[in-house]
Amino acid sequence: MATLRETALAFEPKQTLNIADLDKVPVDIQLYEGSGTDAEGKPFNYKYAKLNGKEYRVPPSVIEEIQTILKLKPTVQVVKVTKSGSGLATRYKVNPSD
DSSP states (O other), X not given: OOOHHHHHHHOOXXXXXXXXXXXXXXXXXXXXXXXXEOTTSOEEEEEEEEETTEEEEEOHHHHHHHHHHHHXXXXXXXXXXXXXXXXGGOEEEEEXXX
């Protein structure tokens, strides 16, 4: 049994990771469905990818940009997602990274 000290030192608060936190994202990565509640307690659904034992949320705008890229260049295997802004002003940019 661990002590309170040991537990506190090893504690990592739960945080929502985002696909933009990754250096590269393979376009063939498996997506999963998740659900949660927002700050107002309202339920919402989201998509996420699992990589290296961690979950990364994938916003719909990122999926839409990847769709556009794949229509123009179907052979793309890897993309880079960048994020700017925060909250409702968050914007994502997706670039092929082959």
